[in-house]
Each structure stands twice: as C-alpha cells, then as structure tokens.
Amino acid sequence: GKTFGICLAEAGLSLTDSLQSFVAHRKPIIEGVMAMMKQKEIVAEEILASIPLIDNIIDQTLLALIRAYQDYPNS
Numbered sequence: 001g002k003t004f005g006i007c008l009a010e011a012g013l014s015l016t017d018s019l020q021s022f023v024a025h026r027k028p029i030i031e032g033v034m035a036m037m038k039q040k041e042i043v044a045e046e047i048l049a050s051i052p053l054i055d056n057i058i059d060q061t062l063l064a065l066i067r068a069y070q071d072y073p074n075s
Contacts, residue, residue: 001064008065009072018069019062026058 008018033054037047 001061002068004061005065005068006072009069009074015066015069018065022062022065029054029058 004022005018008021013021033047033051
C-alpha cells in the first residue's frame with residue numbers, strides 16, 4: 001500500500017483518483033476468491049474463514065496507501 005501510495009502521488013493523481021485506482025484492484029481479488037469457491041479447488045469453509053482476514057489485509061493496505069500519499073511531499 002505504501003509503495004502504491006507513493007507511486008500514485010508521484011504520478012500526480014488526486015487522492016480521490018488514487019482511491020478509485022485502489023478500488024479497481026480490490027474487485028479482482030474478491031472475484032478470484034469467489035471463483036475458487038465455485039471451482040472447489042479449496043474447501044469452501046476454508047475460504048469462508050479466510051474472507052475476514054483478506055478483507056482486513058485489503059483495508060490495512062488501503063490505509064497504508066492513504067498515509068503514504070498524504071505524507072508524500074507536495075501531495
């Protein structure tokens with residue numbers, strides 16, 4: 001998240017555009033987990049148990065992105 005935030009700030013994107021970029025990348029992660037559930041490559045209970053962890057990781061990444069963006073000089 002930190003690296004992504006710095007890259008977005010360096011590119012001159014606004015914070016809103018940066019968050020939209022992050023959200024666009026969040027959806028494929030969730031879709032990938034759902035696809036695995038449908039294919040039953042992993043036991044569904046194991047995936048269901050991991051969803052809160054995945055959600056937390058994504059949230060922490062988003063917060064790191066915002067912190068890095070706001071701390072970047074000239075942002």
